[in-house]
Amino acid sequence: MGQDPVLTPPHRSCLGCGKPLPPDAPGGNCPACLWKIAAAPLEDSAVAEEGRRRFGDYELISEIAHGGMGVVWRARQDGLDRDVALKMILAGQLADSTQVIRFYTEARAAARLDHPNIVPLYEIGDEDGRHFYTMRLMEGGSLAGALKASRRMPPERSARLVATVANAVHFAHQRGVLHRDLKPSNILLDAEGNPHVADFGLARLLDSASEVSASGMAVGTPAYMAPEQASGAASEVTSAADVYALGAVLYEVLTGAPPFLAETPLKTLRLVTEAEPVLPRARDPSIPRDLEVICLKCLQKSSDKRYASAAELARDLERWLAHEPILARPASAGERLVSWAQRKPELAMAFAALFVLLAVALAITLPLLVKVRRESDARATALRLEESQRLALQSLAVVRENPGQALLLALEAAARAPSLSANNAMFTALEANRERRRLLGHSKMVRFASFSPDGRHVATASHDMTARIWSVETGAASVILRGHQGTVKTAGFSPDGTRVLTSSDDATARIWDSGSGVEILKLAGHEHPLRSASFSPDGTRVLTVGQQTARLWDARSGASMFVIAQHVDGVSCAKFSPDGRRFVTGGRDGIAKVWDTETGSLLASLPGHTERVIDVAFSADGLLLATASDSEARVWDASTYEELSVARGHAHGIYAVALTSDGGTLATGSEDFTARVWDARTGRQIHVLPHEHKVVSVEISRDDELLLTASYDNSARVWDLESGKLVAEMRGHAAPLYHAAFSPDCRHAVTSSVDFTARLWTVRPSLPIALGPWGTASTYDADVAADEKRVVEAYLGLAVARVLELESRREIARLEGHTKRIRTVRFNFAGDKIASGSEDTTARLWDARNGKALHTMIGHEAAVTLVSFSPDGRHVLTVSHDHSARLWSVEDGVQAAVYQTKQQFRSATFAPDSDRIALADTSGWLRIGRISSGELSVFEVDDPIVCADFGPHEGHIAVTLGTTRAQIRRLDDRSVVAELILPARAAFLISSPDRRWLATLAEDATLRLWETATREEHVEIKRVGGRAGWVHFPANGRHIVVKWVAKGVRDEDATYEVMIYPLEILGAARGAKFGDLTPDERDHFQVGSAEERRAHREGWTGGHIFGKGAEVAR
Amino acid sequence: MGYVRAVMGLPELPLPPPGEQASRFAATDWSLVLAAGGTNADSVRPAMARLLETYWYPLYAFVRRKGRNPDDASDLTQEFLARLVERNYLSLADPAKGKFRTFLLTALERFLVDEHRRATREKRGGGRAVLSLSMLGAEDRYRLEPADTLTAEHLFERRWTITLLEEALKRLEQESVAAGRGPLFAALKPVLAGEQADASYSEIARGLAMKEGALKTAVHRLRRRFAAILRSKIAETVAGPEEVEEEVQHLFQSLA
CATH class of the missing domain: 1.25.40 (Serine Threonine Protein Phosphatase 5, Tetratricopeptide repeat)
Incomplete structure (x- = not known):
């Protein structure tokens, strides 16, 4: 926009070039000199600058190197007569607080490494917002530099060098520090040429930061990255990744090139994960065979096939140097191929499929793409x-x-x-x-988060003195509870979900209306900050824990009922028994006391602990009680108050305990970085579950199958309680967690963190499942039960169907009785019955639990091809090649109605009211019937109707016409409400049980999923080289079952693939809008142009990780 | 998860060679406009308008230097801008020589010729504002232009260059203020371009209660940032990253 002219006295002249300053000099600067700043190449102008020579307490002497992560200077510290290497992190590189915290954490860990071959770190700090660290100055430059000069090294020198480095790396590993980015440029040489490893834990951090910094460059060089790092697999990167990198360095010093290097980082990444390296001796036959073997052992794709430690690698190299036999054994070419196939069984299969089936590919196209403007210009x-x-x-x-x-x-x-x-x-x-929602909005740390009893809301408590109630569905805060004058410690719903109870450092607990957020009661009386507050199981009482006392309150009137002050030195925790008739308090005196809720009288004292009792827990059956203190937990009989067992084994203090519902198993979380599982009655330790930092909360799922742990290592983890296996790891928080809790159905979890956010997670993520063949018979039809744990399958050519556990594919029951091939199987909505249709002309009803035949429905005169239950479970509708559809009573299997047509029926569906049915036949007629009245009317429109289903709204029906259009029409006047345009002829259409989705199958072998509310297409799944058979929404509303016809037309020679896609993953793919990148993240990753980012920041009201700008969001 | 792997097994689309990645060129305003290929789609208008809002004054100066009086120049500039935004003038843009600056000048010259022909036939129908530009002060500004030594073309380029400098300076100021370094920027703004005697640095440092060394560092940092901003501003007006350098050198001549 137009600016006021800058008026500068004309007589002034430029101090730089001496020319007179023109009147329009921008900001009073000589335009030519100003322009020169930009005209000079950026880097060169920098070096010459006088102003650059000082940096905090350091005098900068000369630039040693600069790269993506920053500039390294030779510098001299004031007052100290030594030169150091000062690594300056590029300004803005650690812009986001996560990075800063990680930088300092890693740097502190690295600074503790005192080893002759590790470059010592002197100082870590920041100067005027610019982070830096100093380290010993290495006169010999980096190994990368040395290699540039000489390309490669003689075998003996190579072996000695890598052995030395490996010993240093092992030293760090023993102290728990991983390097994560070993490569020649991080191996520095002293004046004698001895190697020293630099930048432990830092290089990777900074490199990964730099790759998203100003230049927008992608990953530095993945050439030294272990496959598990490169593939980004969720598996933990361990010391084995450093062993791999050591192998890559050995490879390079021997051959002159890293094992994998392609023209682009992405290609290199793919080579690292998928290809085998060229044998070193193929590059240079003079390389000793044993060194090649050692090198390849490090470069094994599978980490357990590498050396078990860097020290073992060093020892094998030393053996070679001493002319002793090495331990590593070469792999044969056959082994290498086999190992490839084992490593990527799916991939190997997929490649086979590529040849056999032309192509197997699935593409999910996002709706966003559709919106992207069509541009002809190739450049844009x-x-x-x-x-x-x-x-x-x-x-x-x-x-x-x-x-x-x-x-x-x-x-x-x-x-x-x-x-x-x-x-x-x-x-x-x-x-x-596994992240599903980021709950952004708190402006300080989030202490606590818990689900409402119906699982639809979450309450959070924060240091920002508010508690908030969030919708699980949208991730938006529905209510902010304001009033506390200090940190809110806990927030929990009443058993009926109508109220929320908070406890705070302001010494009060408060009860709020969970819908409106209005404060109902203030429970004041404590003189110190509260630790927690909880409702009794019936919601009539509140138990609060302060520092000196615990108190019991009437939840309706707010009246104080009892004050528990009998613990010497005060109380530290308290809990209700599951029936609410007792409660237990844990004292700082090491004693737990059990009280009667009605009378407030002391029922028992449980002595034994010598330190304060930090947590207590009842089993759900109320029979056992666990207490934790210092590094041990005790289990008590909750009726006799006898001590049953002591769980000893934690190296440091326990933070939290939990018992399974029957009290059989005890779980503990400790500051010794582990959670442990114990036999509650004997105190025998069953599992040790590792975290990388203190474990601060433990919770056992209601079904006693899973254990949820939250840790200061920024992650929460879910474990199988019985096997001790890690089921899920929830990563994403930028800072330590305070707490993690399961949703009531245990499918989700909520975590609260120091990073100012709470987050929702999926405990068991849903992935597409391909239903494989049974023996040689491929799956022909399938349905998923409402509990999502079972699947019923019918097979090509077989008269037997099976019920299987979805996940394990363990057989639960066989449906035996049909005399000919079963064409279709369906669960009822409750999941306890199954209907089947067969070529033996019967349909049958089965007990889904044991496979017992209930009824045989006889009447059709040809193969039964479709069966469908009414939503209320009372009727089954069947379609047969005999040109009829029939309605049957589920209760007795008796035929209730017959609908005849001249052609065959193509689809037959129930409305949600279970009364109306829609029958479409192959000649284009749609009939709507009403079971209660027996009436049947033709729904006639101009075009033939191919397929129909009720919904999405009451009074609407969705139809496909014989064209590329699908329509939603009103049932009463048949007018068009909406039209969906498809790129190919729409053959098939079906509504999800909740009517939220509409699925169409078109002749382009593409399944499209439309969201009925917006009528927008959300996802398309294309089966390249095949065609779509049918699609079906199971009753659970969470999956979609699709049958693809891989090839062939007639059943006899066709190949089918039945896939179960979780709607969740499709939903995630269509936008995964469990959140949006925050403005900080957008800047960090340079998402969009600077202008777009600024506009996004200005329009952003979504809250921030680490709370920056959170006031705006309030 | 065979299907995911299967997708990964297909041929990868090539990434640009590493050298080009380093100077990654975001889809800037002008390249967006160009990319629309003269369709003048709704989506292009904002990008075009944004550019014009920044660079209208050099056009005005050009028209004035072509001998039009202030009122006519204002009308003509407005009319020209309106047509650029509303009509398909983009067909004049040659993506091969894709600088926004040269495009504008070519289009304006053609427009003035057409306008002249039309004006001889009919009375032009008043200025209409499609961009919310204030031409107020344009003439005051124009009066400060060097009186006689420059051709209209040369003046256009010089104005263009100065506009770029002003825009970059303005952005630098915004950034500094946002980072809480407003006062520092205010003190350093006048010395941004030139080398200063140590005396004046120490004077400024005293005023800001800073060490002189720290101040020099700050000056340096500010210059670097300024250069980066200026280059990004230039990048917005050219079609590809390879043209930034050329434009930097070209526009430097206009200041000589």
């Missing part, structure tokens, strides 16, 4: 593609640490261009990601 497309690929790479780079963020990045990538890399990144992130 290329630009978008480039940004898309950059974002996809960034997504891959962060997926291990932060799958949620990776998913958001991948979606941004996909929004820019539908590139293959975006697709890859999206699926990788979808596989790894």
Whole structure:
């Protein structure tokens, strides 16, 4: 926009060039000199600058190196007569607080490493917002520099060098520090040429930060990255990754090139995960065979096939140097192939499929892509593609640490261009990601979060003196509870969900209306900050824990009923028994006391602990009680108050205890970085479950199957209680967690963190499942039960169907009785019955639990091809090749109605009211029937109707016409409400049970899922080289079952693939809008242009991780 | 999850060579406009308008230097801008020589010729504002232009360059203020371009209660940032990253 002219006295002249300053000098500067700043190459102008020579307490002497992560200077510290290397992190590089925290954490860990071959770290700090660290100055430069000069090294020198480095790396590993980015440029040489490892834990951190910094460059070089790092697999990167990198360095010093190097980082990444390296001796036959063997052992794709430690590698190299036999054994070529197939069984299969079936590919196209303007100009497309690929790479780079963020990045990538890399990144992130919602809005740490009894809301408590209630569905805060004058410690719902109870440092507990957020009661009386407050199981009482006393209150009147002050030194915890008739308090005196809720009288004292009792827990049956103090937990009989067992084994204090519902198993979380599982009655330790930091909360799922642990290591983990196996890892928080809690159905969890957010997670993520064949018979039809745990399958050519556990594919029951091939199987909505249709002309009803035949429905005169239960479970509708559809009573299997047509019926569905039915036949007629009245009328429109289903709204019906259109029409006047345009002829259409989705199958072998509320297409799944058979929504409303016809037309020679896609994953893919990238993240990853980012920041009301700008959001 | 792997097994789309990645070129306003290929789609208008809002004054100066009086120049500039935004003038843009600056000048020259022909036939129908531009002060500003030594074309380029400098300076100021370094920027703004005697640095440092060394560092940092902003501003007006350098050198001549 027009600016006022800058009036400068004309007589002044430029101090730089001496020319007179023109009147329009911008900001009083000589334009030519100002322009020169930009005209000079950026880097060169920097070096010459006088002003650069000082940095805090350091005098900068000369620049040693600069790269993506920053500039390294030779510097001299004031007052100390030594030169150091000062590594300055590029300004803005650690812009986001996560990075800063990680930087300091890693740097502190690295600073503790005192080893002759590890470059010592002197100081870590920041100067004027610029982070830096100093380390010993190495005169010999880096190994990368040395290699540049000489390309490679003689075998003996190579072996000695890598052995020395490996010993140093092992030293760090023993102290729990991983390097994560070993490569020649991080191995520095002293004046004598001895190697020293630099930047432990830091290089990777900074490199990954730099790759998203100013230049927008992608991943530095993945050439030294272990496959588990490169693939971004959720598996933990361990010391084995460093062993791999050591092997890669050995490879390079021997051959002159890293094992994998392609023209692009992404290609290199793929080589690392998928290809075998060229044998070193193939590059240079003079390389000793044993060194090649050692090298390849390090480069094994599977980490357990590498050396078990860096020290073992060092020893094998030393053996070789001493001319002793080495321990590593070469792999044969056959082994290498086999190992490839084992490593990637799915991939190997997929490649086979590529040849046999032409192609197997699935593409999910996002609706966003549709919105992207069609552009003819190749350049703009290329630009978008480039940004898309950059974002996809960034997504891959962060997926291990932060799958949620990776998913958001991948979606941004996909929004820019539908590139293959975006697709890859999206699926990788979808596989790894368990984050479902970011609850952004608190401006300080979130102490506590818990679900409402119906699982639809979450209450959070924060240091920002508010508690908030969030909708699980949208992730938005519905109510903010304001009033506390201090940190809110806990927030929990009443058993009926109508009220929320909070406890605070302001010494009060408060009860709020959970709908309106209005404060109902203030429970004041404590003189110290509260630790917690909880409702009794019936919701009539409140138990609060302060520092000196615990108190019992009437939840309706707010009257104080009892004050428990009998603990010497005060109380530390308290809980109600499951029936609410007792409660237990844990004292700082090491004694737990049990009280009667009605009378307030002391029922028992449980002595034994010597330190304060930090947590107590009842079993759900109320029979056992566990107490934790210091590093041991005790289990008591809750009726006799006898001590049953002591769980000893934690190295440090326990923070939390939990018991299974029958009291059989005890779980503890401790500051010794582990959670442990014990036999509650004997105190025998069953499992040790590792975290990387203190475990601060433990919770056992209601079904006693899972254990949820939250840790200061920024993650929460879910374990199988019985096997001790890690079921899920929830990564994404940028700072330690305070607490984690299951949702009532245990499918989800909520975590609260120091990073100012609470987050919702999926405990068991849903992935597409392909239903394999039974023996040689491929699956022909299938349905998923409402409990989502069972599947019923019918097979091509078989008269037997089976009920299986969905996950384990363990057989539960066989449906035996049909005399000919079963064409179709369906569960009822309750999941306890199954209907089947067969070529033996009968339909049958079965008990889904044991496979017992209930009724045989006889009447059809040809094969029964479709069966469907009414939503209320009272009727079954069957369709047969005999040109009829029949209605049967489920109770007795008796035929209730027959509907005849001249052609065959193509679809037969129930309305949600279970009364109306829609029957479409192959000649284009649609009939709507009413079971109660027996009436049947033709629903006639201009075009023939191919397929129909009720919904999405009451009074509407969705139909496909014999064209590329699908329509939603009113049932009464047949007028068109909406039209869905498809690129190909729409053959099939069906509504989800909740009518939220409409699925169409078209002749382009593509399944499209439409959201009925918006009528927008959300996802399409394309089966390349095949065609769509049918699609079906199981009653649970969470899956979609699709049958693809891989090839062939007639059943006899066709190949079928039955896939179960979770709607959740599709939903996630269609936008995964469990959140949006915050403005900080957008800046960090340079998502969009600077202008777009600024506009986004200005319009952003979504809250921030670490709360920056949270006041705006309030 | 065979299908995911299967997708990964397909040929990868090529990434640009590493050298190009380093100077990644975001889809800037002008390249967006160009990319629309003259369709003048709704989506292009905001990008075009944004550019014009920044660079209208050089056009005005050009028209004035072509001998139009202030009122006519204002009308003509407005009319020209309106047509650019509303009509398909983009067909004049040659993506091969894709600088926004040269496009504008070519279009304006053609517009003035057409306008002249039309004006001889009919009375032009008054200025109409499609961009919310205030031409107020344009003439005051124009009066400060060097009186006689420059051709209209040369003046246009010089104005263009100065506009770029002003925009970059303004952005630098916004950034500094946002980072809480407003006072520092205010003190350093006048010395941004030139080398200063140590005396004046120490004077400024005293005023800001800073060490002189720290101040020099700050000056340096500010210059670097300024250069980066200026280059990004230029990038917005050219079609590809390879043209930024050329434009930097070209526009420097206009200041000579």
